[in-house]
Amino acid sequence: MGIVSIKEKIIDSIQNNLDIKSVRKILKLISNPIVFFLYGLSFKSVSDKYLNKYSLSYMREVYCGNHPIAYGSLFIPYEILNSLNLKLILPEVMGGFTAGLGVTDKTLSNAANNWYSADLCTFHRSASGAANMSLFPKPDFIICSNLACDAACKSFEDMAKKFEIEDRFYLIDIPYENDEISLKYLAVQLENIYFDISDKLKIKPDINNLKKALINSNKLRSHLLEVNKIREELFDYPQYYNGLSYILPLFGLSGTSKAAELYRIMEKELKAKLRKQIQPGKMKKILWMHLKPYYRNEIFNILEENGCRVVCEEITDVFWEEMDPEKPFISLASKMISNPLRGNGQNRINTILSMAEKYKVDGAILFSHWGCRQSNGLARILKDRLAEIKIPLLILDGDCVDKNNCPSGQIKTRIEGFTEIINSL
Amino acid sequence: MEIKIEESFADSIKSSASLNTGRGMVAYTCSYIPEELIAAANLIPYRVYGNKESNLADKYFPINFCPYVKAVWEEIHHNTILDAIILATSCDGIRRLNDYISYYEKELPVFMLDIPRKSDKDSLGFFAHNLKNLWIFLCGISNVDPGNTDIIKASSSIINRKRTLLKELTKHYEADMHQIIKNDDYFNIINISLSSETDTFNNELESYIKKIKSLKENYDTVHNDFKSNLKIMIIGNYINDNNFWSIFENLNVKLISSDICITYRYFDIGLEKNYEAPGLENDIFTDIANSFISKPACFRMADIKSKLNDIKAQIYENNINGVIFASLKFCDNTLYSFPALKNELNKMKIPSIFLDIEYGKSSYGQLKTRIEAFIEMLNL
Ligand code: SF4
Ligand code: SF4
Numbered sequence: 001m002g003i004v005s006i007k008e009k010i011i012d013s014i015q016n017n018l019d020i021k022s023v024r025k026i027l028k029l030i031s032n033p034i035v036f037f038l039y040g041l042s043f044k045s046v047s048d049k050y051l052n053k054y055s056l057s058y059m060r061e062v063y064c065g066n067h068p069i070a071y072g073s074l075f076i077p078y079e080i081l082n083s084l085n086l087k088l089i090l091p092e093v094m095g096g097f098t099a100g101l102g103v104t105d106k107t108l109s110n111a112a113n114n115w116y117s118a119d120l121c122t123f124h125r126s127a128s129g130a131a132n133m134s135l136f137p138k139p140d141f142i143i144c145s146n147l148a149c150d151a152a153c154k155s156f157e158d159m160a161k162k163f164e165i166e167d168r169f170y171l172i173d174i175p176y177e178n179d180e181i182s183l184k185y186l187a188v189q190l191e192n193i194y195f196d197i198s199d200k201l202k203i204k205p206d207i208n209n210l211k212k213a214l215i216n217s218n219k220l221r222s223h224l225l226e227v228n229k230i231r232e233e234l235f236d237y238p239q240y241y242n243g244l245s246y247i248l249p250l251f252g253l254s255g256t257s258k259a260a261e262l263y264r265i266m267e268k269e270l271k272a273k274l275r276k277q278i279q280p281g282k283m284k285k286i287l288w289m290h291l292k293p294y295y296r297n298e299i300f301n302i303l304e305e306n307g308c309r310v311v312c313e314e315i316t317d318v319f320w321e322e323m324d325p326e327k328p329f330i331s332l333a334s335k336m337i338s339n340p341l342r343g344n345g346q347n348r349i350n351t352i353l354s355m356a357e358k359y360k361v362d363g364a365i366l367f368s369h370w371g372c373r374q375s376n377g378l379a380r381i382l383k384d385r386l387a388e389i390k391i392p393l394l395i396l397d398g399d400c401v402d403k404n405n406c407p408s409g410q411i412k413t414r415i416e417g418f419t420e421i422i423n424s425l
Numbered sequence: 426m427e428i429k430i431e432e433s434f435a436d437s438i439k440s441s442a443s444l445n446t447g448r449g450m451v452a453y454t455c456s457y458i459p460e461e462l463i464a465a466a467n468l469i470p471y472r473v474y475g476n477k478e479s480n481l482a483d484k485y486f487p488i489n490f491c492p493y494v495k496a497v498w499e500e501i502h503h504n505t506i507l508d509a510i511i512l513a514t515s516c517d518g519i520r521r522l523n524d525y526i527s528y529y530e531k532e533l534p535v536f537m538l539d540i541p542r543k544s545d546k547d548s549l550g551f552f553a554h555n556l557k558n559l560w561i562f563l564c565g566i567s568n569v570d571p572g573n574t575d576i577i578k579a580s581s582s583i584i585n586r587k588r589t590l591l592k593e594l595t596k597h598y599e600a601d602m603h604q605i606i607k608n609d610d611y612f613n614i615i616n617i618s619l620s621s622e623t624d625t626f627n628n629e630l631e632s633y634i635k636k637i638k639s640l641k642e643n644y645d646t647v648h649n650d651f652k653s654n655l656k657i658m659i660i661g662n663y664i665n666d667n668n669f670w671s672i673f674e675n676l677n678v679k680l681i682s683s684d685i686c687i688t689y690r691y692f693d694i695g696l697e698k699n700y701e702a703p704g705l706e707n708d709i710f711t712d713i714a715n716s717f718i719s720k721p722a723c724f725r726m727a728d729i730k731s732k733l734n735d736i737k738a739q740i741y742e743n744n745i746n747g748v749i750f751a752s753l754k755f756c757d758n759t760l761y762s763f764p765a766l767k768n769e770l771n772k773m774k775i776p777s778i779f780l781d782i783e784y785g786k787s788s789y790g791q792l793k794t795r796i797e798a799f800i801e802m803l804n805l
Contacts, residue, residue, distance in 0.1 A: 115764040115779075119489060119755050128764075146542065150517050150725070153542065154761030157729050161765055171727045173548065176514050176539040185541075185551045344537075345524035368487070373757060376487045377521030381528050 015103055020134050024063050031060055045238030047266040048245070054258050055248060062087045062137060068201060069137050071159065072252065073144035073152035075339055076172055077332040079255030080194050081143065083213040084201065089136050090252045091127030091159075092152070096294035098126045098135075099401040104295070107133065108402060121371040122401035124155040131159050139163055141197055145172035148341035149374040168200060174336060176343045187333035194329070211325035213255030214332075218322050220254060223263035225318050230270045231311055232359055236277045238269065242300065243316040244292045250316065283309040284362040284422050287355055287391075289382070290375045291315065292367060295403045299396075302412055306419035312359045314340075317351055345378045349385050356391055363392045363422040370399045392425075394418040428640070430613050433633045440622035441471065448622075449567055450506060454497060454522075455513035456691045456723070457540045459713050462556065464623060465580035466563035468508060472619035472687075474665065476500040477785020485525060489755050491518040492784035493663050498522060501530055509534040509566050511559065515725055516758050536562045542727045544718045550705050553714040560710070574709050581713075583623050590630045591618060591692040597637055599681050599743075602654070605640055608673040608680055615687050616665055655803055656743060659683040660736065660766065661751035662724070662759045666784060669751070672793045678800055682739040685751070686723065694720045724762040732762075733769050740775060747803045748777040749796070753784050776803060 030036060036053070043049040061067060070086040072078065074093070081088060098107050107129030108122065114132060116125045130136060142165065144156040153171055160169035170193045175182035198205035246262075253259035286303065288310045293299065303309065320338045323331035336342070340351040356364065364386055368376045376395075383393045396414060399405035431438065451463045452473035463470035475496025482495035501510065510533060512523050526535045539555045541548035564571040594614065598606045614633070618626055655678040663686040673680060684690070694716050705711050722732050739745070748770055752759040763779065770777045778799045780792060 115767045117760045117763070120757065120760055124761075150757045151761065153727065154724075154729075154758060157727065158761065158765050161729060166730055171542060173542045173727075175551070176520075176537055181551065181554050182539075185547060188547050343520070344527075345521060346527070371489065371755075373490060373755070374517040374520065377490060377517060378524060379487065380485045381524055384528075 015101070015106075018103060018106060018133055018135065020063070020137065023135060027056065027060050027063055031056060043240075045241050046269045047262065048238070048240065050262055050265050051246060051249060054262065058087075058253070058258075062089060065137065068140040070141040070143060070197075071131075071136075071139045071156065072142075073147075073156060074247070074251055075147040075336065075341070076143050076145050077190060077336060078252050079213040079217050079328075079332060080190065080210065081197075082253065082255035083206075083210040084194075084197055084203070086141065086197075088252050089139065090248065091131065091136070091156070092123040093248050093252060094130060094136065095123035095126040095401050096247070096291075098130055099294040099403070102295065103130075104401055104403070107135075119371060121149070121151050121369070122399055122405070123369075124151045126401050128155055128159065132162070139165065139168075141165070141168045141170070141200075143170045143172065143193065145174050145336070147172075147174040147336060147339055149372065168197075170196070172336075174342055178337050178343065183330065183333050183337055186337060187329040190332055191329040207328070210328045214323045214325040214328055216257050216260045217254045218325075219260035220250075220263050221318055221320070221322060223260065223267045224250070224316070226267045227263065227270055228312070228316065228318060230267070230274050234270060234274050234277065234311070235283055235309065236273050237309070238273065242292070242310070243313045244288070247291075247315070283307055284419070285309065285311045285359060286422075287311070287352070287359060287361040287364040288313040289352065289364060289366040290369060290372065291400045293398060293400050293403070293406060295401075297403070297406070297411075298408065299411060299415065302415045303419065306416060307423055308363070308419050310365075311361065312355055314348075314352060314355065317355060319351060341374065345381060348378060349382060352382060353385060353389065356386065356389065361391060362425065363394065363418065365394045365396055365418070367400070368395050368397045370397070370402070370405050392418070392421055428610075428633065428636055430610050430617075433636070434614065434617050434621075434626070434629050437617050437621035437626040437629050440625045441469075441617075441620040449508035451509045451511060451563070451566070452497075452501075452504075452507050453511040453513075454519060455515050455538075455540075456686050456720075457513050457515070457717055458511050458538055458559075459556065459584075459717060460623075461577060461581040461584045461713065462560050462563055463511070464584060465577040466560070466567045466569050468563065468567055469622055471507075473497050473500060473510065474616075474620065475784070476503060477666075485529075486521070490521075491516070491753060491755050492782075492786065493753050494518040494522045496784055498525060501526060501533065507533060509536065509563075511536050511538060513538045513540050515540070515723075516756065518756075534562075534566060541718070542725065544726070544728075546702050546705065549702075549711065549714050549718055552718060553706060553708070553710040556710040556714055577709050577713075583627070585694075586627050587618060587623050587630075588692040588694055590627060590634065591615065593634055594630060594637075595688070595692075597634065597641070599679065601637075601641060602679065603641075603644055605637060605644060608676070608678070609667065609670040611680075612665075612670040612687070613667065615691070616667070619665075619687065619691075655679065655746050655800060656681045657747050657749055657800075657803075658736075658740060658743075658745045659685055659749045659751055661685045661749075661782075662753050662756050663687070663784075664751050664753070664782060666782065666787075668785070668789050669782060669787070669792065672789065672796055676797070676800060681743050681745060684721070684736060684739070689721045690723055723758070725758040729762060729765050733765060736766065737769060737773065740773065745775065747799065748775055749780060749799070750777055751780045751782050754781050 067087040070081050071089045098104050104126050107126040110129035110132050111125040142156050142160045144152040146153050160166050249259040249262050286308050320335040340347040379395050386393045449468045450471050451468045452471045460470040476499040477496045482498045512519050523537050561571050598611045657678050665687050
């Protein structure tokens with residue numbers, strides 16, 4: 001049986017048996033050493049292979065039913081949750097995952113039947129549908145924040161209500177400003193959550209575990225800094241490498257030694273590529289904003305075919321300082337508060353402008369995911385600011401999760417039009 | 426006898442339209458922004474209504490963006506008499522509006538008031554701190570000494586009188602089954618209260634209520650035909666749209682306990698009490714923060730469970746027959762809250778409909794048909 005047909009069989013089976021039991025069975029099946037060996041052959045890069053191997057064994061732990069489970073939104077301090085040995089589901093990432101498996105038609109229609117408006121972000125709609133359909137293990141805790149957007153606060157609270165764990169629902173209220181009072185306000189919330197969850201887990205909080213998590217997180221940070229530095233020069237990427245594929249380890253698994261290891265491997269792999277790179281490529285350099293579609297699509301191939309390569313993504317930028325493990329809560333608060341998607345849009349604009357300069361990009365693409373008010377709302381200013389430094393921006397309308405909301409013909413035409421401009425500059 | 430709103434509130438309407446009061450004007454966008462601070466700084470608080478007609482905002486914001494944000498942006502573009510604008514961290518849409526004002530309308534001073542989503546002690550202290558910063562900002566606009574916080578107390582008492590009067594008006598409106606206060610008149614009066622000079626409005630509202638009372642007494646003795654026998658609750662966000670309210674003008678319904686930004690959430694704010702707790706400053710800002718954080722919550726705030734409990738209590742207490750959930754389009758905070766609410770309403774067997782409102786650009790004919798069909802169904 002070829003690799004492609006194994007993959008197709010697995011996906012087929014998931015699409016036709018949508019429940020938690022079949023997800024468990026499938027996870028078991030792929031983890032079989034022979035199947036996994038064959039499956040692993042389809043990865044062209046060492047980092048991708050490591051990521052998939054690790055994600056798979058992690059998912060098995062999540063689904064095995066022996067560990068307390070927490071759902072969390074993207075930018076919360078996962079160092080805390082990982083230090084408490086919670087197994088994590090990131091519904092937004094899972095929204096992307098459902099797209100990859102091609103089951104979003106079903107999850108989105110479930111959400112629609114449960115009164116989720118089609119005007120809302122599909123990451124959240126699909127995740128809510130999947131949670132309703134019991135595709136994820138039942139959570140013991142739900143933690144979310146209004147970073148980067150309003151969506152998680154509400155959709156996660158709704159899930160907490162459905163699972164009847166309102167007393168185990170935590171909303172981290174992210175301040176608008178970045179000053180001492182705001183930082184303290186945030187740090188106190190994080191500290192309360194840490195102790196409250198420990199209490200509910202009936203464990204004595206071991207602050208040393210949290211410190212270790214911060215040390216791991218710092219390691220990840222320093223490898224990522226190196227990775228990004230390499231990428232300033234690198235053209236010759238491993239095939240299919242895409243920084244946006246690493247959202248789970250970068251955020252959800254931060255604080256674990258495995259996530260730090262993944263970034264060490266990535267650094268090594270990309271460094272080796274850079275060493276072998278004979279001459280700077282002729283490709284035009286593109287900065288990517290927001291996320292990408294997580295179903296099979298041709299966007300990055302079209303770019304490549306037209307002489308353009310994504311060399312940096314806003315979301316993989318290292319925006320936070322090294323953390324002090326001796327002051328875990330204030331350090332984690334400071335990491336959260338430094339996120340450029342928080343507060344004033346100027347934070348994001350500054351990050352984009354400095355990346356554009358650092359990576360010497362020729363153009364930028366903002367993937368305008370349907371229903372993402374926080375990101376798309378800034379598009380016009382981003383376009384104007386980038387134009388000031390003579391960088392064209394393509395605002396590419398689409399949907400990261402729902403392929404039906406992302407007509408491929410239109411996308412192709414728009415990218416080709418854009419690359420023509422870039423190549424003529 | 427019909428009481429004409431334009432006549433009863435002529436001076437109030439003039440006070441917001443002509444603006445020759447000699448005082449500056451500060452626009453604000455959210456019911457969590459305390460008008461008393463604006464008024465104390467000798468400025469007229471103006472709940473910005475927005476320009477709903479023009480299409481300039483479409484060049485700036487995506488198509489699927491809050492129509493209120495767009496309308497405000499539109500108005501700011503054309504409004505040259507504003508001294509400042511106060512925004513609140515209500516939602517991602519308003520966060521972006523702040524960016525647009527700061528980038529494209531540099532001349533207009535803007536302040537972003539950070540409103541916590543929670544109501545615990547730490548959030549309260551944080552909110553009080555932010556209110557103090559707002560006060561300093563306002564004093565800077567009008568050259569008032571920020572140290573003189575006594576003027577806030579004086580201003581609070583005027584604004585609180587307005588709130589008390591609006592509550593009284595609501596009591597009469599909700600109890601009045603003869604439609605002496607017509608549905609659209611009630612919402613029109615609230616709209617006037619949002620942008621007029623407070624003292625003028627208070628006086629006019631007081632006389633209006635007197636007239637209503639005497640009309641009602643006479644009416645009750647002569648008539649006993651009930652015009653409104655169906656009680657409907659409207660739940661949603663910033664529904665402040667005369668075209669929308671006029672749909673209800675001649676309908677045989679009463680809009681009770683509406684849970685939207687311009688009704689109870691706007692005026693049901695307790696007179697501030699001293700709030701003392703270890704670690705909190707015992708000052709006027711903490712008191713105001715406390716009053717505002719304990720007012721009827723908007724969907725943006727955490728704790729959907731207690732929000733739903735409040736709504737359920739209102740439905741039972743007032744024998745509500747049906748709920749209209751009306752949301753300005755693309756409002757994430759409100760749209761994400763609907764599934765939980767709909768579930769509760771279904772459990773209670775309360776019929777409901779969901780309406781998307783375009784704010785000024787809605788197809789009112791279609792809305793009217795849907796509302797009429799809903800009411801017909803309730804009548805069966
Ligand atoms: S895509 Fe936008 S709206 Fe959706 S979860 Fe992410 S930040 Fe929020
Ligand atoms: S209606 Fe909703 S989206 Fe619009 S400004 Fe209000 S809270 Fe924001």
